[in-house]
Amino acid sequence: MTKTISGLPTSRRTFLKRAGLAVAMPAIIGRASVTTAKAAFEGESLIAVSWSGNYEQVFRETIIDPFNAKYNTKAETVGGWDQIVSQIKAAPADNPPFDVTVAEEYISSSGLAENLYVKTDRAKIPNLDAVYPWFYETRPDKAKDYGIPFGGGTCMLLIRKSLGIAPDSWGLLWDDRLAGKVTADSAAWWWTLSVPAVMDQTSPGLDEMYDMATAEPLFQKLDTLKVSKWFKDGAEQANILNQEEADVAMSYSSDAYTFLSQSPDTYSIAVPKEGVSAWADWYFKVRGTRHSDLADLFMNYMLEKETQDRFLSKSLIFMARKDVTVPAHWSGYPTSNEDYHKMFQIITMDGWDKINANYQAYDDRMKQTVARTSG
């Protein structure tokens, strides 16, 4: 497990030389030995992309800051979402804008298609042994060698508490009592489309989403929503809810946590009985990174039990490790690999391949839905 690396990549050496770091000597001598890593990586920087908003903030508080405190590094996190792949692609191959990036299935898929990620050396990330196999079982073989699973997010149902309606079924989005008070995502429309797919128990998973022919009934179901206003991002969703333009929402777990923690008396949020569509948060080492070893150390750190516990205590996402301590606000947290299979239905990478082949058709159809359901 402890292994000495005799040489350093040229780019790093030149980088260190150029930076003129006084810490260069101990770094070269004690390289990559995790036990002496505190000295080894002192002062080294690392940029990790995490999702934006609340997720990014919790990531900074519960992972980045303690990591820096422990190893004396200068790791930081920046928010990102749809521009991640484009940013890496647009930068020089040997100087990416960040070293580690988060990716759900869509970004995993397009990043891998562009060859932007580096394969994982399992030997350097021993904590992978503690991870639920569900993460690997829901991935195609071509992707399994890349990145590490960290956790995952879900689409949850949010209802204004004062209405006295428990958020126990997705069907409430179509409930007459909430007509004209619905908000959902029109930008990442696939999650919206996944809601009727989750409700439809006749086909396994979200398979019916992946073909335009079988997706059409799902779109038709969405056509009957009585939407107040579609949202395009978390800030807009928050505004729509704050302004009481909407009372019921499909809300992503990280946004949902914000609502729950900041206005606990205003909203009730839950995983409805039909289950939820979900995505897994994988973290990839970006090709061309000049901080490869530190990235490995960081990714292993992300999977420490303490790290995972800390993050879970401030979020509504599900974690990769099997042995996390579940906080009180997370009722019904899955406790086994089977639970994961039952509760979380992800848009698989294979599914994404199919959707992407026909992306514009989906997008056009969704815009029709938006046109049919708005004002």
Next chain:
Amino acid sequence: MTAVASESEATFAAQRQAELRRRALAPWILMLPALLIVVIFFGLPMLLMARMSFNLHIDQRLYVPGFTFEHYVNLFSNPLFTNAIWTTVQLSVLASLATVFIGYVFAMLVWLKPPRWRLLMIGLALCPLLISEIAIIFGWWMFFPKNGLLSFALLSSGLISDKISLMYTEFAAFIGLIYVTLPFCFFILLSIFDGLDKRLLEASADLGASPVTTFREVLLPLTWTGILVAFSQSFIWTIGTYATPSALGPDTLWTMGFLIQEQMLGKHNWPMASAFAAVLVIGVACVMAITRSMQSKRTAFHA
């Protein structure tokens, strides 16, 4: 003697020649930095964008080098895109016209008012430039909705009896765009007004022209170039701005800018985004050409 004289004459002639060459070259040397900036920061990206628009988009990759007109065909065959072009142009033209109108009145007042008002008015006009577009959007989010400032103000002034929301309407997008571009319009027009002799208005009145006639005969022709420049400036801004209309407008307000960013970032379809952007750039260039051709042919009076 003569040999020496002719020799020095030849040297003199050569020096003269060199001096003339230097003089001919000077403007180019002076322009060089600006030219370089234009070429490197505007020309090259534009060329790259044009090239990108013909690349292929297959599977999950952002683009695959190749050559196809597919994206342009898509652009003009998909009603989503053609509608977006129409919607965007319409919105931009209307917002620009309104901006020019408001900016014109505002600039004219500042020009006509005593100097003590001037600083205040210019300060006011500068305000929108000091705030980021995103912050401005958040401001509108406090202003337009049912529980927002506008509704509150109208309600408490007794003009309406029920809360109203103008949020997520074309009107809100329209107002948002005007707000973003107004300062640019205002300063362009103010600089034009400042170049005019106020006595011209008195001279016109003195010769028997009513204020309306004076406006039509004197003020309008003399500020016409400024109006066109302000309009094209405003049009460029409004047609390119995507965050404001997308955040304030209705769900179905899909502008060109919004769709370009969606293609680029959401769909990872760089060629399509580039093709769309190329059309936008060409459209803007056309509007510039049209407004330029509408500028007074009688530029002689500026000679």
Next chain:
Amino acid sequence: MVAPALELRNVVRRFGSVVAVNDVSLSVARGEFLTLLGPSGSGKTSTLRLIGGFEDLNSGAILIDGQRIDHLPAYQRDTATIFQSGALFPHKTVAENVAYGLRMRKVAPPDMERRIAEALDVVRLRGFEQRYPAQLSGGQKQRVALARSLAVRPAILLFDEPLSALDLSLRLQLRAEIKRLHDELRFTAIYVTHDQGEAMAMSSRVAVMNSGRIEQVDAPEKIFHAPASEFVYTFIGESCCLPVEVGPSGVADKSGALLPLHLGQSQPTGKSRLYVRPSRFRLAAEAAALPNRLRARVHFIEFLGDVYRYHLKAGALELAADHPGAIGVKAGEEIDVGWRNEDMSVFR
């Protein structure tokens, strides 16, 4: 009785706490060329702008041909102004500029052509019809401005320091031209200037203004020779001021020292200021026969072309006397200076 072409009755114009035009009354006959002369800030331009309708009066009345016009906006008044800047419309040709007022008065096209031609003839600018103002010299611009105003044949022509932006020779030339035009056309004109030369040369009457009031309205000669006030005296032409105090034992300067001054007419005791124009002093032998004489020391001598100017001092008095030739006196030497009674004005 024929009403005057222009009449101002007790006109007052205030800007904040400043009274720019203070109770001005004035009557101008048809065909008269009246100049408002005064230093800057004396209210002359404000008075002109009140007549033209560019300012509103606070009280009083303005009448043209016996009709009150002070309630009318500028564009309904039968006046035409020649501005200091010319204020030609830069986007219109010379012909279009001249046509402007005619179009506003709905003059029929053939008539209009004729009147444009006439107006340009009068200012000698035929052939410049198609030029733009930017293509004209400063003097040409002012002549177009003149033509533009003349073309509409207004009841009153208002000149707002039209020559002050031009250089000296052009100013003299245009001044003569305006004078010639007035002699030919006999228009009624109010002419504002701070240049007394202009005022003297062109006007039938001059109104000297000071601090918003008219100090004197008279023919130029009267203004020059019989100034009604100390201000008018000092403002028009050059003058030397001799502040003296007449006492029982003689005439003293302000420090109380007796002066070697002999006055032809006895002056009442007390302080007074004697004024004499430099051209009216006589020196040396020429002074001997004159009733007023002063023994003074030559301070320095200037050669001004036509004359030598002798700067003299006597006690605390300083004066300048012009003499057509050199008289062989050097600086530091003493000399007699004398003047006639009628060349002296006394104010106290």
